[in-house]
Amino acid sequence: MIRTKVVSRPKLSFWERIYFPEIFRGVALTSKHFLKNLTLHLFHSIGLFRKVAAMVTIQYPEELWKLPFRSRTRHRLTKRADGSPRCVACMMCETVCPARCIYIVAEEHPDPNIEKRPKSFDIDLGKCVYCGFCVEACPEDAIRMDTKILDIAAYSREEMMLDMNELLNPSHKSGLK
Ligand code: SF4
């Protein structure tokens, strides 16, 4: 049974209803950040306070932010030397995934030394919470989140699905048309 919690909209106070104080508050906050950053950039230009970071504007998507080494980005499946997936379809990642967004169909591997391989391997990015549990749970180092790809916008839920081909050969937006 689905439980629905009804949340009532809080009533606005008199000062919130006339909204001018909130506009002034917003302008004051924006001005504070503007003046702080302007001052810091001026100091930086003459070599002072270099260790205090000032905000900068990145011209995304032409200019990309340099992500820290350990950032979790879009998933990929690692490959064996022959180009086939390292994945042995053990289902550990699918089981541990808190968002239930990994869907694997297993099949027998032609190599008798390897029990199984994925027939299909899909990840629904629309549900993924980027927790990284799938990467940690994998006993084969077969799935990683190190593609540095952050573009995950799509026009429909179906387009948020990454199939095995996209996971083996990650490309910017090719899985998200
Ligand atoms: S990052 Fe977390 S939510 Fe996303 S697929 Fe992996 S385990 Fe599931």
Ligand code: SF4
């Ligand atoms: S945990 Fe690793 S080996 Fe197991 S199904 Fe997931 S990706 Fe494949």
